[in-house]
Amino acid sequence: MNFRKNRLSTGQAKQIDLVAYLALLGYKSSKVRNNSHWYYSPLHQEKTPSFVVNRSKNVWYDFGIGKGGSIIDFGILYHKTTIPELLQLLSDGNFLPLVQRPGSTNAEKTEETGKIKIVGNSKLSSPSLLSYIESRGIPLATAEQYCREVRFEISGKNYFGIGFQNDSGGYEIRNPYFKSGSSPKDITTLSIGSDSIAVFEGFFDFLSYQAIREELPRPSTDYLILNSLSFFEKALVPLKEYQSVHLYLDNNDAGRKCTEKALSISAKFKDESGLYRGHEDLNDFLLARRNNPFKKQRKGLRIG
DSSP, rough: OOOTTTTHHHHTTTOOHHHHHHHHHTOSSSSTTTTEEEEEOOOSSSSSSSSEEEEETTEEETTTTTESSEEEEHHHHHTTOHHHHHHHHOOTTTSHHHHHHHHSHHHHHHHHHHHEEEEEEOSSHHHHHHHHHTTTTTOHHHHHOOOOOEEEEEEEEEEEEEEEEEESSEEEEEEETTTEEOOSSSOOOEOOSOEEEEESSHHHHHHHHHHHHHTTTTOOOEEEEOOSGHHHHHHHHHHHTTEEEEEOOOOSHHHHHHHHHHHHHHTEEEEEEETTTSSHHHHHHHHHHHHHHGOOOOOGOOOO
């Protein structure tokens, strides 16, 4: 990463309103008591909100992992980066907008102004986005087939990212430092009229599946991308129409719980996570295979 000379100092970064910053990352507080804003933790999966921001002091604490601190401490954990890289990220208008300082607005207004408005889309062309796609192990041709470069507005400022459209016209948006989505939120379905369907948690898992599938004969199957596990219940309605449903959900507590629930509903649901056993998800598996080519086991791949 090339650092700009005028990037924020640590002191300046610590003045960024944590509540506004979390809103721009797509996290809304579940409850507010005086200066305490409670969230489901952005740092790990949980059923009860354990992540709290003291807005008057502009600090956070995550009771689930026993860690806390300033926006610097949070950013390092959330973005998995270094202090210099985080400071550059917070200074870089190409990706993540700077938010207003504490006291300049209230939480409700911050969350409202932090909404994403799509202002345009085009073929993927930004060098930074193309580099990000390559870093995730996705062939450019695959990304171009299913994704667009979207331009979006937050709080009057314009940004761009990789957009994956859902069935209601909203977009899941990703770039190296931003992960969120525009309204309306929904699942994404891709149908060729098959009686079999493959289900994925996020669109990078779907793209990873396409990259792996290119090594083998292409099966005839439909696809459903949840875009969020919270849409699993909704997805059960269209999934009723299929004879077989192949689940490629994440190998974490939330993903496994969702898979187990599906398996208990009907025998037509098939857990395919064994394909990427030992890895967090399909993209993690794809990257491991790319970085360790001798570990590729084509006989072990079960696609479709």
